[in-house]
Amino acid sequence: MDKLARYCEKTFPQLSPEEIQLPHLREFVNELYGLSISDYTQARIISGIKAFYRFMVYEDKMTEDPSILLEAPRLGRKLPDTLSYDEINTLLEAIKLGTPEGHRNRAMLEMLYSSGLRVSELVDLKLGQIYEEIGFLRVIGKGNKERLVPVGREALRYVAIYLKEIRSKQKIAAGHEEIVFLNRRGKKLSRVMIFTIIKKLVAEAGIPKNVSPHTFRHSFATHLIEGGADLRAVQEMLGHESITTTEIYTHLDREYLRQVLTDFHPRSQE
Numbered sequence: 001m002d003k004l005a006r007y008c009e010k011t012f013p014q015l016s017p018e019e020i021q022l023p024h025l026r027e028f029v030n031e032l033y034g035l036s037i038s039d040y041t042q043a044r045i046i047s048g049i050k051a052f053y054r055f056m057v058y059e060d061k062m063t064e065d066p067s068i069l070l071e072a073p074r075l076g077r078k079l080p081d082t083l084s085y086d087e088i089n090t091l092l093e094a095i096k097l098g099t100p101e102g103h104r105n106r107a108m109l110e111m112l113y114s115s116g117l118r119v120s121e122l123v124d125l126k127l128g129q130i131y132e133e134i135g136f137l138r139v140i141g142k143g144n145k146e147r148l149v150p151v152g153r154e155a156l157r158y159v160a161i162y163l164k165e166i167r168s169k170q171k172i173a174a175g176h177e178e179i180v181f182l183n184r185r186g187k188k189l190s191r192v193m194i195f196t197i198i199k200k201l202v203a204e205a206g207i208p209k210n211v212s213p214h215t216f217r218h219s220f221a222t223h224l225i226e227g228g229a230d231l232r233a234v235q236e237m238l239g240h241e242s243i244t245t246t247e248i249y250t251h252l253d254r255e256y257l258r259q260v261l262t263d264f265h266p267r268s269q270e
Contacts, residue, residue, distance in 0.1 A: 004028055004049055018056070022066045025049065029070065046072040082219045087207055088113055094205035100166045101184075105197055107155070107162040108181055112213060114152035115139075116220035116238050119191050119213035126178040127163075132156050141239040149237050221246070 007028050008015060015024070032042050049067050056062040083091065092109060096102045112122060121139050129138040135156065137149045159180070172186040179188045194213050202211045209215075217238070224234050235246040 003032075003045060007031060017052075018062050020066055022069055025067055025070050043072040046070060081209055081211070081215055082222045083207070083209065083211065083215055085223060087209075088216075088219060091201055091205045091207060091211075094201050103158075103162045103166050104181060105201070107158040108194070109198070109201075109216065110155035110158045111151065112216035113220055114155035115149045116217045117149070118142075118217060118239075119194050122213070123179075123181065123189050123191060123194065125180045127180055128178060130156075130159065130180070132160065139239065142241075145239065147236065147239045149239075 004025075005017075008017070008020065008024070011027070012020070012024060029042075029046065032045065046067075050065075050070065053062065053065045053067045057065050092106065092113075095106045095109070097106060108122060111117060111125075112119075115137055117125070117137075117139065118141070121141060124140065125137070129140075131138065135150055135153065137151050139147050139149050141147060163180075167180075167182060170182060170186050172182065176182060176187050181189050183189050183193065191213075198211055198213060198215075202209070221234055221238060224237075225231070231243065231246055235243050238246060240246045
């Protein structure tokens with residue numbers, strides 16, 4: 001509302017907020033379009049204006065809401081970046097296993113890609129949440145909701161190596177005894193540290209993409225969908241509250257199919 005207030009003071013100094021009408025608001029929005037700010041910022045500003053006028057009507061300070069027909073920029077859902085299976089392998093193979101950090105990092109990234117964990121779920125993962133004998137993790141997700149997630153054999157193998165060869169020989173800080181992945185001081189890794197590890201590995205592997213821990217989660221889901229996995233099963237594994245959130249990966253799959261058509265169909269190559 002601050003931007004609108006300043007605009008109105010300069011452009012319509014004779015009008016109070018209660019006297020502002022839809023044409024005035026549209027002029028303000030047109031002004032926003034010319035300020036080179038993102039559509040998301042514009043939408044947030046307009047959302048604030050709408051909330052203000054709903055409040056004014058609710059408090060009986062205005063009889064009509066002038067912002068009802070005010071339109072915000074349409075925000076398309078951005079498809080997440082993903083890594084191909086070959087890129088995943090290239091990244092994993094760039095990890096040097098001759099160091100304690102190397103073994104830990106390989107285990108962490110194998111776990112991210114094989115189970116689709118969020119980075120917060122990875123750093124909070126406890127020893128008692130790994131059920132190696134049945135190949136599952138008990139994950140505490142958003143809102144402290146638990147879910148059982150299957151995890152690949154390779155990931156479990158690298159985690160077992162890390163636990164036996166590296167973690168068992170560390171001095172573990174008080175309060176961190178149950179945390180799976182630890183830093184050099186025997187404490188839980190931070191989310192920022194995971195980001196830093198991945199950024200460094202991506203640069204070393206020469207992968208020209210903006211890769212984050214979440215990229216592994218996106219890649220996990222995308223590769224499952226591309227392989228024919230049921231959308232409901234992927235929703236359960238990712239811990240999405242609504243299947244609508246998971247459906248974004250079907251759009252990714254369609255993009256993949258379209259690219260296959262473009263690359264390999266003779267009529268698309270003419």
